[in-house]
Amino acid sequence: TTPDEENEPEIRLPANMHGNEHIGTEITLYFLRHLLTNYASNPQVQDLIDNKEIWILPTINPDGKVANTRRNANNVDLNRDYGYFWDGWGGSPGPCSQIENKVMVQHLDENDISLEYNYHSVAQYVNYPWDYHYADPPDSQHIIDLSQVYADSANLTVTNGYDWYQVTGCIQDYTIGTSGALAWTIETLEPSSSSAIDQICYNNRDALMDICERAGWGIEGVVKDSVTSNPLYARVEFMNPDRVDIYTDPNLGDFHKMIEQGTYDLRISANEYAPKT
Template sequence: MCEYENQREMVDRLMQLQRNYPSLAKVGAIGKSVEGRSLVYIKISENVNQRSFLEPMVKYVGNMHGDEAVSRQMLIYLAEYLLSRYGFDQRITSLINNTEIFLLPSLNPDGFAEAREGNCGTSSGRGNANGVDLNRNFPRQFDEPRTSNFRALSFGREKETTAAMAWIFSKPFVLSANLHGGAVVASYPFDDSPSHQSGKYSASPDDPTFKYLATVYARNHRTMSSNIKCEPTDNFPNGITNGARWYDVPGGMQDYNYVHSNALEITVELTCCKYPPAATLVSHWLDNRNALIAYLEQVHTGVKGVVMDSRGNPVPGAVVVVNRGKSVKTTNQGEYWRVLSPGTYTLMAQQGGSSSEPVTVNVKPGVAIVNFQL
C-alpha cells in the first residue's frame, strides 16, 4: 500500500490474484475507455465460473472521476483482503461462498492517467478523455423519456458510460455502491429532482431502505458517522445524506441503477482530499475496510425466492411487487432478490394477467425466503 498503480500495474495485480486463486477469482472487462484502456473488474466467488441458483450479485465501482483516486486502490486492496482470508476467516469465507462479488477499480482510467497525486480539489482528469463528467452522462430520469430500449438509452453517450449501462443491463445485480472522493459521507437516491434545485430532498420509493444501507456503511467506517466537515458547508448527520439534498446531480449512475435495473446503489465519498499522497493509503484502507465488507453483506438482507407457474416451472420476467418500494423482475431461472430494511412488507408476484397471493413478511436482519406461485 505504498503507491498508486497505473493501468498496467493495476491489471497485473488483479491478474496475479486470478493466478493465485483460480477457483475464487476471475478477471474480465466490461469494455474499453475512449483511449482504449480496458475497464477491468475482478469477480470473486466460491464458484467463480458459474453463479449458483439464488446466489445474489453485488458490485463496487471506483474511480468514476479520474482524479478521485482512493477508491481505485481500496477495491484492489479489498480483492486481496477477501481472497487472502478465504478459508481462514469465517465471515469472509461465508461471504464469498454465498455471493458473487464484482469489483471494478476504475471506470475512468483515461482520467486517472491525467490526474496528479497530491491534488485535493477538482483538477485535470475528473472527466474522461473527452472531458465529460461520467457521473452526469447517464440517462436523466426527470428530463429524458423513460424507455427500456437500451439502444435509445445509450445513444450518444460516452464509451465508459455505455459500457457500464450494458453491464448493468446484462447482470442481475442486487446491490451496488459507487465510490468517490471529496467528502466523507454515504449518499443515497435520488441524486436529483424534477426542479433540479440543490438542497431539496428527493426521496425515492425506497427511502427507508436507502437510509438503512447508507447508515450501515457510515457506522462501520471508522469516522464517517461523526459528521465530518471537509468543507465548511458540509453537514451530514450520522454520516449520510440524500443526494439531491446535498446538491443536484442529473444523469448520475446511482439513480440509473435504481430506475433501470433491479439494483439498489448508493454513492460513497471516501476522503476529503480527492487524490491524497500515497502515504495516506493505509489509513484510508483501515477507515473503510470494515464498511466495505459490511455493505457487501447487506445483499443478504431482505427477501429472496423463486416465482413459479402452476406446474412448478420457473417464470422468467415476472414482476415482484412490494407495497413500499420499487418492483423487481425475475431472472431467466425465476429468481428474485429484494434488499429491504427491517420492517413489515407485503409482496406479490405478477406476470401478464396472472398473479400470486399476497404475502406479508416481517423483515429482520438476514434474508427471508419467499416463493410465489402464479
C-alpha cells in the same frame, strides 16, 4: 446460463468513474485483496464469497485515469450521462451515450444486482438517493439506516444527495431507479500519503464487510414457468407498503431485495403471463 451463475445476491462496486479520483481504485482493490487473502482463514470472508456474487470494478474510466482528468476521452462526465432523469449535464450528448456507461447498463440488465457502492472523492460522505430530486425513495428509512452503518464503520457522514447538491444522470439514481437495487455514492478524501490512503482503505473495507453480508437480508425467491420450470425474467412489485420494484435475474429467475423486516404484498408479472400476487 453461464456455468458459474448461482442463486445469490449480487453486489457491484464500481470506482474511478471520475478519472482524477483515484482513491476509489485503491479502496476496491484493497477490498478485493482482503477477500482473496483471507478466504481460507476468515469465516466471515468465506461466507461472503460462498454466498454472494461480487463484482469489483476498480476503474470504469480508464482514459480519464491515465490522463488524470475528471471526464473521459470524449470530454463527458460519466456521472452525468446515465439515462435516468438525464438532462444533458457534464457535456453528455444523450442518455447513456458513452461506451463506459453502455457497458455498465448492459451489466446491470444482465444481472440481479442487490447492492451497489460507487466510489468518489474528495468529500467524506455516504451519499444516498435521490441526487436528481428532493423527495426520498420509498425505501428511504431503510436506506438511511444502512447508510449510517456504513458511515459509522468508515468514519463518514450520511447525507442525502439532493441536499448536498443536485445531480442529474448519475449512476446511483440510474441503478436504484431502473433495477431497484440499493445504491450509494461513497465520497472519501484523496490523500497523497500512503499511510492516509491505507487508513481510508482499511475503514471502507470494514464498512463493506458490515454491509455486504446484509445483501441477503430481506425478500428473495425464484420466478419460473409453472409448467416447464424454466426461469423467467419478471418484475417484482411491492404493492403494500410501497417500495422500489425489482427484477429477476434474466438467467436464473432469482431475485433478492434488501428490505427491512415486515409483511409485504407482492405482485409478480412477466411478459405473456398472468400476474401472480
